[in-house]
Amino acid sequence: xxxxxxxxxxxxxxxxxxxxxxxxxxxxxxxxxxxxxxxxxxxxxxxxxxxxxxxxxxxxxxxxxxxxxxxxxxxxxxxxxxxxxxxxxxxxxxxxxxxxxxxxxxxxxxxxxxxxxxxxxxxxxxxxxxxxxxxxxxxxxxxxxxxxxxxxxxxxxxxxxxxxxxxxxxxxxxxxxxxxxxxxxxxxxxxxxxxxxxxxxxxxxxxxxxxxxxxxxxxxxxxxxxxxxxxxxxxxxxxxxxxxxxxxxxxxxxxxxxxxx
Amino acid sequence: xxxxxxxxxxxxxxxxxxxxxxxxxxxxxxxxxxxxxxxxxxxxxxxxxxxxxxxxxxxxxxxxxxxxxxxxxxxxxxxxxxxxxxxxxxxxxxxxxxxxxxxxxxxxxxxxxxxxxxxxxxxxxxxxxxxxxxxxxxxxxxxxxxxxxxxxxxxxxxxxxxxxxxxxxxxxxxxxxxxxxxxxxxxxxxxxxxxxxxxxxxxxxxxxxxxxxxxxxxxxxxxxxxxxxxxxxxxxxxxxxxxxxxxxxxxxxxxxxxxxxxxxxxxxxxxxxxxxxxxxxxxxxxxxxxxxxxxxxxxxxxxxxxxxxxxxxxxxxxxxxxxxxxxxxxxxxxxxxxxxxxx
Numbered sequence: 001x002x003x004x005x006x007x008x009x010x011x012x013x014x015x016x017x018x019x020x021x022x023x024x025x026x027x028x029x030x031x032x033x034x035x036x037x038x039x040x041x042x043x044x045x046x047x048x049x050x051x052x053x054x055x056x057x058x059x060x061x062x063x064x065x066x067x068x069x070x071x072x073x074x075x076x077x078x079x080x081x082x083x084x085x086x087x088x089x090x091x092x093x094x095x096x097x098x099x100x101x102x103x104x105x106x107x108x109x110x111x112x113x114x115x116x117x118x119x120x121x122x123x124x125x126x127x128x129x130x131x132x133x134x135x136x137x138x139x140x141x142x143x144x145x146x147x148x149x150x151x152x153x154x155x156x157x158x159x160x161x162x163x164x165x166x167x168x169x170x171x172x173x174x175x176x177x178x179x180x181x182x183x184x185x186x187x188x189x190x191x192x193x194x195x196x197x198x199x200x201x202x203x204x205x206x207x208x209x210x211x212x213x214x215x216x217x218x219x220x221x222x223x224x225x226x227x228x229x230x231x232x233x234x235x236x237x238x239x240x241x242x243x244x245x246x247x248x249x250x251x252x253x254x255x256x257x258x259x260x261x
Numbered sequence: 262x263x264x265x266x267x268x269x270x271x272x273x274x275x276x277x278x279x280x281x282x283x284x285x286x287x288x289x290x291x292x293x294x295x296x297x298x299x300x301x302x303x304x305x306x307x308x309x310x311x312x313x314x315x316x317x318x319x320x321x322x323x324x325x326x327x328x329x330x331x332x333x334x335x336x337x338x339x340x341x342x343x344x345x346x347x348x349x350x351x352x353x354x355x356x357x358x359x360x361x362x363x364x365x366x367x368x369x370x371x372x373x374x375x376x377x378x379x380x381x382x383x384x385x386x387x388x389x390x391x392x393x394x395x396x397x398x399x400x401x402x403x404x405x406x407x408x409x410x411x412x413x414x415x416x417x418x419x420x421x422x423x424x425x426x427x428x429x430x431x432x433x434x435x436x437x438x439x440x441x442x443x444x445x446x447x448x449x450x451x452x453x454x455x456x457x458x459x460x461x462x463x464x465x466x467x468x469x470x471x472x473x474x475x476x477x478x479x480x481x482x483x484x485x486x487x488x489x490x491x492x493x494x495x496x497x498x499x500x501x502x503x504x505x506x507x508x509x510x511x512x513x514x515x516x517x518x519x520x521x522x523x524x525x526x527x528x529x530x531x532x533x534x535x536x537x538x539x540x541x542x543x544x545x546x547x548x549x550x551x552x553x554x555x556x557x558x559x560x561x562x563x564x565x566x567x568x569x570x571x572x573x574x575x576x577x578x579x580x581x582x583x584x585x586x587x588x589x590x591x592x593x594x595x596x597x598x599x600x601x602x603x604x
Binding site for chain 2 (some may be wrong): 013016018020025093094095098121122123124125126127129130131133134135139140141142143145146155157159160163164165166167168169170180181183222223224225226227228229230231234235236237238239240244245247248249250251252254255256257258259
């Protein structure tokens with residue numbers, strides 16, 4: 001069985017300061033984390049590998065200027081990691097990435113299960129998993145809380161309305177996992193040292209493929225950025241007036257509007 | 262379309278007209294919540310109406326479901342010029358493939374310019390699949406829209422890091438442009454009782470869903486959310502009065518229960534649930550402070566909260582300076598009425 005895990009990185013929000021008045025986002029400490037949801041997808045893949053045995057291959061979810069995300073994945077136990085590069089990939093959005101990832105999966109010789117995060121920490125994007133499922137023609141289960149593979153099926157717990165249900169899809173399938181859904185493992189010390197020193201067998205497991213060559217045409221993005229906007233300054237210090245009952249009504253209205261969605 | 266005010270004066274029924282033969286238009290795919298239209302669907306219709314008026318296009322709503330035909334008047338009232346219903350028992354609850362089959366056949370024929378979904382579970386799945394199938398761009402969690410008139414592209418704003426700042430993006434070439442609208446971001450439009458129309462019914466071919474729902478996951482316990490990441494928090498302080506009522510409020514709001522240092526001293530919470538820069542710094546969507554005076558350490562720890570409701574008997578309590586809504590009252594007086602109003 002081959003499991004493909006699609007991983008991305010995110011700028012640590014603790015290292016940025018948003019100055020709305022200056023209209024700028026200041027990066028005080030440029031530190032990148034593995035996307036929390038992708039990290040859970042990786043954990044789910046490694047658990048399936050531990051239980052049933054599988055080849056786990058890591059691929060990037062977005063254009064990356066370096067292969068650090070893939071090295072982290074290798075340290076955690078992935079068997080192969082493929083760094084996608086190439087002129088014309090740098091601007092790729094999710095639609096363009098899907099074309100590159102589909103071509104990469106074809107070159108790998110297909111896969112039985114594709115796992116990725118249900119959402120990204122920064123922009124909250126949920127489209128990569130479903131887009132990949134559509135491109136590959138596979139069923140999808142999004143926003144899973146746990147994953148189990150048995151009898152050629154992926155069994156996933158997901159939230160539907162207010163309750164949790166168990167759903168089942170035949171493999172091959174795309175499953176996306178919620179951030180914080182699984183207890184994460186620590187990387188293996190020796191693997192961690194070796195992958196960053198580029199020594200031993202593990203160093204051979206990190207490959208670089210040219211995405212544009214894989215696809216055979218330039219990866220033009222569909223969506224382009226048009227700038228930034230900042231939230232208006234908050235007005236604080238408003239007070240409710242009237243009797244206790246009237247104040248309670250005002251508070252209830254405010255709470256219902258904000259909690260009930 | 263904007264003659265509705267005149268019609269109001271004349272108390273005439275306005276028959277909404279729509280273009281024949283399809284082509285373009287701003288489309289909204291309706292989402293159901295417990296058999297009624299989800300609020301985000303009406304909000305999306307309001308946004309679609311604004312966009313369509315600047316584009317010079319019509320607004321269409323698609324309503325997939327089973328036994329939903331009596332919901333169509335609301336879609337017209339909220340701003341739709343045309344409504345398509347896909348009414349079939351196979352669409353009774355959301356399943357990806359049956360819904361996808363209906364929508365992709367419809368959009369392949371109608372060639373919409375813009376398609377809006379609510380950013381709900383169903384909306385997010387459908388929007389991404391359709392965007393991939395039709396070669397369209399998708400912008401998610403949209404909180405504001407404007408129009409780039411040169412390219413007729415929708416410029417959509419979406420939050421980064423939960424709203425710390427916003428990015429604006431557009432899809433200049435590819436059509437349709439898919440957007441998922443964040444619930445609560447757009448106002449619910451005024452329901453114009455004089456708007457009405459005749460919905461068209463779509464033919465539905467039953468399609469098998471690829472994912473089977475086995476049943477309720479009874480033995481599954483969702484992982485505990487740490488206090489620092491809780492979306493709603495009810496916190497108590499020395500002046501909270503009846504703590505049992507505060508706990509009931511937390512249950513009613515689905516909130517985590519916490520407190521300030523005074524609450525720990527009173528034995529109401531344990532030390533791991535003190536909201537304070539020396540304890541836990543929180544960033545909830547809603548923070549309710551009951552009887553918390555609000556010292557510097559506490560107030561700094563709730564700086565990232567989206568909405569702060571403070572209840573304290575002392576009008577000069579510092580908590581009111583950081584509160585979005587302050588109630589100068591004893592929590593014991595307000596809480597029973599508040600609990601009653603939230604039921």
